[in-house]
Amino acid sequence: MKRIAVMGTGSLGTILGAFISLHRQVDLIDVNEAHVKALNEHGAKITGTMEFTVPVKAFLPEELTGEYDLIIFLVKQVYNDSAIASIKNHINENTIILTLQNGFPEPALIEVFGENRVIGCTVGWGATWIEPGVSELTTPESALSFSMGRLNGEVDQKVLDCKTILENMCEVHLEDNFAxxxxxxxxxxxxxxxxxxxxxxxxxxxxxxxxxxxxxxxxxxxxxxxxxxxxxxxxxxxxxxxxxxxxxxxxxxxxxxxxxxxxxxxxxxxxxxxxxxxxxxxxxxxxxxxxxxxxxxxxxxxxxxxxxxxxxxxxxxxxxxxxxxxxxxxxxxxxxxxxxxxx
Missing domain, CATH: 1.10.1040.10 (N-(1-d-carboxylethyl)-l-norvaline Dehydrogenase; domain 2)
Incomplete structure (x- = not known):
C-alpha cells in the first residue's frame, strides 16, 4: 500500500498515526485546524503509559490531493456524512476503508463503498485527547491490541495487508467471527x-x-x-x-x-x-x-x-x-x- 491516511485524528487517530509514522509515511487528516497546525509544527506527542514525539504530516480535508490505497477511518459516526464526502474524490475501486469506529459502523460504510472495500477493526486500548498535537495513551503497552476482520469472516490479502499496517503499533488478532x-x-x-x-x-x-x-x-x-x-x-x-x-x-x-x-x-x-x-x-x-x-x-x-x-x-x-x-x-x-x- 503506497498511500495511507488516517481520517479523523482525535485521541485514537493521533496515537495510531504516530505509531505508523515511526515506520512509514501516513497522512493524518482532521477538520481541527489548530490540531493540524500543531501536528505539522511540533509532531504528534504521545503521553501517558508511553512517552514519545514523532514528526507527522497532517492535512485539513480540503487540502487533500491524489488517491489513497488505504484510509483508516476513525471519524466519530455523527460526522460520517461530511467525512465520506471529503474522501470520495480521493479513492479508487481498490481503495480499502478500514473502520476503527465505535459501535457497528460496517453496514453504513458497506452501503457507500461496497462490501469488498470495507474491513472492520476494534481497538483494544484507550486514549484521551489532551490538546492540539497531544494525546494520552491510557492503556499499558503490554495490553495494546487490535482485532480485525470482515463481517462475512473472509480473510484475504487486503485483510492481511491492513494487519501489517496496524502491526506498526501492536498485536493484531484476525477474527473469523468479527460480528x-x-x-x-x-x-x-x-x-x-x-x-x-x-x-x-x-x-x-x-x-x-x-x-x-x-x-x-x-x-x-x-x-x-x-x-x-x-x-x-x-x-x-x-x-x-x-x-x-x-x-x-x-x-x-x-x-x-x-x-x-x-x-x-x-x-x-x-x-x-x-x-x-x-x-x-x-x-x-x-x-x-x-x-x-x-x-x-x-x-x-x-x-x-x-x-x-x-x-x-x-x-x-x-x-x-x-x-x-x-x-x-x-x-x-x-x-x-x-x-x-x-x-
Missing part, C-alpha cells in the same frame, strides 16, 4: 464508556463506586440478552474468551459470583475516560446513539426491554441538549433504575 467481536466491543463501550459519559468519570471511578459498578453489570448483561435474541452466537474477545460465559448472568446469585470477573477484566482500563465524555466537555454531539442506541434499537426489534441502557441514553442526550457535563450526581437516578429492574 461477534464487534458486539463484544459494543457491550464494553455501552457499559463503561456509557457510564463514564453519564457520570462524568473514568472507567476506574465506575468500578470503584458500589452503585455504578453494579449498574455496569446490568448494562452489560442487558447487551448480552439483546445480542442473544438478535442472533450473536459468540461474543469473542482478542484473548479468545466468550464474554457471554464470563460476564452474563441469569439471576442475582450468578451476578455475585461474576462480580470479580468485571473487576479483574476492566481494571486495566481504569484510567480511561470515554470519548463521549470528552465530547460533552467540548460541547460536541456524542456517539451515544451509535453505541448504547444500537443496543436499544435491537432490543426493541427483538422485544427485549433495555431500561439500563435507556437511562444512560437519557442522561447523555439531556447533557448534549443542555450543553452540560454529567457528574456523579446522576448516581441516584441509576440507583432508582437498579431498585426497579434488578433481578
Amino acid at each position: 461477534g467481536m464487534r458486539w463484544a466491543k459494543l457491550l464494553v463501550n455501552a457499559t463503561y464508556s456509557g457510564l463514564s459519559a453519564a457520570l462524568g468519570c473514568t472507567f476506574g471511578d465506575v468500578l470503584d463506586d458500589p452503585i455504578a459498578s453494579v449498574y455496569a453489570m446490568y448494562v452489560c448483561n442487558e447487551c448480552i440478552r439483546v445480542g442473544d435474541a438478535w442472533g450473536v452466537t459468540k461474543y469473542s474477545t482478542a484473548q479468545g474468551e466468550n464474554m457471554r460465559d464470563t460476564l452474563g448472568f441469569k439471576d442475582n446469585q450468578e451476578r455475585l459470583l461474576k462480580a470479580n470477573t468485571y473487576e479483574t477484566g476492566f481494571r486495566p482500563a481504569q484510567l480511561l475516560k470515554a470519548s463521549m465524555l470528552q465530547d460533552l466537555e467540548k460541547g460536541r454531539p456524542t456517539e451515544i446513539h451509535a453505541i448504547n442506541g444500537i443496543v436499544t434499537f435491537f432490543g426493541k426489534k427483538e422485544k427485549i426491554a433495555t431500561p439500563f441502557n435507556d437511562e444512560i441514553i437519557r442522561i447523555v442526550t439531556t447533557a448534549e441538549a443542555n450543553k452540560t457535563v454529567p457528574t456523579m450526581e446522576n448516581l441516584p437516578a441509576l440507583e432508582k433504575i437498579l431498585a426497579k429492574y434488578r433481578y
Whole structure:
C-alpha cells in the first residue's frame, strides 16, 4: 500500500498515526485546524503509559490531493456524512476503508463503498485527547491490541495487508467471527464508556463506586440478552474468551459470583475516560446513539426491554441538549433504575 491516511485524528487517530509514522509515511487528516497546525509544527506527542514525539504530516480535508490505497477511518459516526464526502474524490475501486469506529459502523460504510472495500477493526486500548498535537495513551503497552476482520469472516490479502499496517503499533488478532467481536466491543463501550459519559468519570471511578459498578453489570448483561435474541452466537474477545460465559448472568446469585470477573477484566482500563465524555466537555454531539442506541434499537426489534441502557441514553442526550457535563450526581437516578429492574 503506497498511500495511507488516517481520517479523523482525535485521541485514537493521533496515537495510531504516530505509531505508523515511526515506520512509514501516513497522512493524518482532521477538520481541527489548530490540531493540524500543531501536528505539522511540533509532531504528534504521545503521553501517558508511553512517552514519545514523532514528526507527522497532517492535512485539513480540503487540502487533500491524489488517491489513497488505504484510509483508516476513525471519524466519530455523527460526522460520517461530511467525512465520506471529503474522501470520495480521493479513492479508487481498490481503495480499502478500514473502520476503527465505535459501535457497528460496517453496514453504513458497506452501503457507500461496497462490501469488498470495507474491513472492520476494534481497538483494544484507550486514549484521551489532551490538546492540539497531544494525546494520552491510557492503556499499558503490554495490553495494546487490535482485532480485525470482515463481517462475512473472509480473510484475504487486503485483510492481511491492513494487519501489517496496524502491526506498526501492536498485536493484531484476525477474527473469523468479527460480528461477534464487534458486539463484544459494543457491550464494553455501552457499559463503561456509557457510564463514564453519564457520570462524568473514568472507567476506574465506575468500578470503584458500589452503585455504578453494579449498574455496569446490568448494562452489560442487558447487551448480552439483546445480542442473544438478535442472533450473536459468540461474543469473542482478542484473548479468545466468550464474554457471554464470563460476564452474563441469569439471576442475582450468578451476578455475585461474576462480580470479580468485571473487576479483574476492566481494571486495566481504569484510567480511561470515554470519548463521549470528552465530547460533552467540548460541547460536541456524542456517539451515544451509535453505541448504547444500537443496543436499544435491537432490543426493541427483538422485544427485549433495555431500561439500563435507556437511562444512560437519557442522561447523555439531556447533557448534549443542555450543553452540560454529567457528574456523579446522576448516581441516584441509576440507583432508582437498579431498585426497579434488578433481578
